[in-house]
Amino acid sequence: DTEVTQTPKHLVMGMTNKKSLKCEQHMGHRAMYWYKQKAKKPPELMFVYSYEKLSINESVPSRFSPECPNSSLLNLHLHALQPEDSALYLCASSQVGYQGQQFFGPGTRLTVL
Amino acid sequence: AQSVSQHNHHVILSEAASLELGCNYSYGGTVNLFWYVQYPGQHLQLLLKYFSGDPLVKGIKGFEAEFIKSKFSFNLRKPSVQWSDTAEYFCAVNAFLERQGGKLIFGQGTELSVKP
Numbered sequence: 001d002t003e004v005t006q007t008p009k010h011l012v013m014g015m016t017n018k019k020s021l022k023c024e025q026h027m028g029h030r031a032m033y034w035y036k037q038k039a040k041k042p043p044e045l046m047f048v049y050s051y052e053k054l055s056i057n058e059s060v061p062s063r064f065s066p067e068c069p070n071s072s073l074l075n076l077h078l079h080a081l082q083p084e085d086s087a088l089y090l091c092a093s094s095q096v097g098y099q100g101q102q103f104f105g106p107g108t109r110l111t112v113l
Numbered sequence: 114a115q116s117v118s119q120h121n122h123h124v125i126l127s128e129a130a131s132l133e134l135g136c137n138y139s140y141g142g143t144v145n146l147f148w149y150v151q152y153p154g155q156h157l158q159l160l161l162k163y164f165s166g167d168p169l170v171k172g173i174k175g176f177e178a179e180f181i182k183s184k185f186s187f188n189l190r191k192p193s194v195q196w197s198d199t200a201e202y203f204c205a206v207n208a209f210l211e212r213q214g215g216k217l218i219f220g221q222g223t224e225l226s227v228k229p
Contacts, residue, residue: 033217041222042205042219042220043157043217045216048216056216090156092217101145101147104156104157104158105156106155107156
């Protein structure tokens with residue numbers, strides 16, 4: 001199984017809502033990532049988890065809160081977002097270390113009203 | 114700091130034309146190199162990758178890329194493009210981070226439009 005799944009596919013939320021994005025993989029990967037992608041732009045790294053611990057936070061605002069409850073799951077909790085946070089949110093996973101090709105999920109398209 | 118530069122922002126070709134998209138990276142250590150494609154409205158898909166060995170790598174859908182270490186380049190090629198190749202193409206470098214996943218650094222992307 002070389003698939004990374006993400007739910008939901010689409011999400012529309014108001015600026016006062018709290019919502020969560022979910023990512024799952026069963027490839028035994030111990031590194032998981034959240035990226036944000038705007039239209040026709042490259043993905044921007046937000047967070048990296050390695051062995052279920054947060055290892056990189058690319059200065060992401062606190063209204064985004066990641067969580068890695070186990071080695072297969074990665075969540076992104078959203079609260080008090082702004083319209084400019086509307087984007088495609090991609091999850092990826094890889095083996096830890098040098099040769100780690102990242103496998104991307106299909107993404108969640110988020111719209112903040 | 115590591116960086117990836119893609120030479121062309123938007124390339125327009127007719128069907129059957131040959132394609133070459135430039136990619137240069139800036140990183141002093143050993144790298145893994147990737148080309149990803151994103152079709153309109155779809156998610157990122159891996160076209161091909163280079164880890165080591167033969168510097169000419171073949172990917173899916175007839176794409177290939179050549180790693181030239183002395184030029185820090187990893188250009189993507191296809192002899193004859195099709196309308197279905199219309200997409201955004203991203204070059205990426207995976208820089209080694211000890212005891213972490215690699216940090217994937219993307220170029221700015223090249224939009225390819227193929228006219229039927």
